Amino acid sequence: MTFCIKTRTAANDLLIPSEVNxxxxxxxxxxxxxxxxxxxxxxxxxxxxxxxxxxxxYEISGKKRGYYxxxxxxxxxQTNDLPISEIMASGQSRGIAETFxxxxxxxxxxxxxxxxxxxxxxxxxxxEQNVPEFLHAVRAILNQHxxxxxxxxxxxxxxxxxxxxxxxxxxxxDLDIVDREEAYKMLLTKLEVRK
Numbered sequence: 001m002t003f004c005i006k007t008r009t010a011a012n013d014l015l016i017p018s019e020v021n022x023x024x025x026x027x028x029x030x031x032x033x034x035x036x037x038x039x040x041x042x043x044x045x046x047x048x049x050x051x052x053x054x055x056x057x058y059e060i061s062g063k064k065r066g067y068y069x070x071x072x073x074x075x076x077x078q079t080n081d082l083p084i085s086e087i088m089a090s091g092q093s094r095g096i097a098e099t100f101x102x103x104x105x106x107x108x109x110x111x112x113x114x115x116x117x118x119x120x121x122x123x124x125x126x127x128e129q130n131v132p133e134f135l136h137a138v139r140a141i142l143n144q145h146x147x148x149x150x151x152x153x154x155x156x157x158x159x160x161x162x163x164x165x166x167x168x169x170x171x172x173x174d175l176d177i178v179d180r181e182e183a184y185k186m187l188l189t190k191l192e193v194r195k
Contacts (some may be wrong), residue, residue: 023148023194025187026164028155036122038148038173038187039182045188051116052141053107055084058110064189069099071107073114078106083141085127095127100134108137118148125154126162135160142167148191 027035036054043050051073057064063167066086082099104179113117119141128134141149142164153174163170167189 009044014071015123017124018189023191024142024167025148026151026167026169026170026172027155027175028153028161028165030155033175034180035152038175038184039120039122039152041083041184042150042187042191046117046191046195048117049115050118050120051114052109053104053122054120058083066093067155069104069107071103071118072120073107073110075103075106075110078103083127087184093127097131100131104128104131105133105137108134108141112144116147118150120150120152122152123154124148124151124164126156126158138153138164142169167171 029035050139053072054070055067058066058068058072061095064087066083068081068083070081071078080103081097082103083096084104085095087093108121121138121141124138138151138160142151151164151170153164155174164170173187175183
């Protein structure tokens with residue numbers, strides 16, 4: 001059963017069933033809706049050490065040229081920051097599968113054995129959809145039941161993204177529907193109980 005945060009009670013409160021033990025929290029929304037900011041605020045408020053990865057834009061000559069993957073844990077013998085996409089002259093973005101195959105997969109495999117308090121996967125989208133090793137590693141993270149997982153999802157009808165949203169152990173928060181501050185307060189309360 002998927003728990004979708006966009007469901008509200010008569011009192012206009014967000015619903016998260018109390019019986020949820022595994023906290024796989026999938027956050028989606030349009031660019032700029034505050035997905036990454038919500039995750040950052042929660043982990044800072046809880047003083048949690050994070051493992052996993054984040055993606056960031058990179059610029060060349062002051063213009064955004066793509067995104068890179070940054071591992072949140074040290075990976076001996078591996079470059080930590082590698083591009084996952086590049087913007088071509090046509091304006092179209094092209095994914096770099098090799099980064100997901102190498103850095104991304106290794107990062108998630110090491111994350112399974114880390115001493116972190118939570119796991120962050122920010123962001124999952126279309127660039128990695130044809131990299132089975134990486135998708136397998138994401139599933140392994142979601143299947144572990146020791147740490148809360150924050151997974152930021154691109155809001156696109158991508159089969160792997162839809163698979164994650166439909167998982168029975170996943171709480172789905174759509175920041176285009178739910179107020180970010182409301183989601184923050186509700187999740188903070190729920191996560192503090194687990195601490």
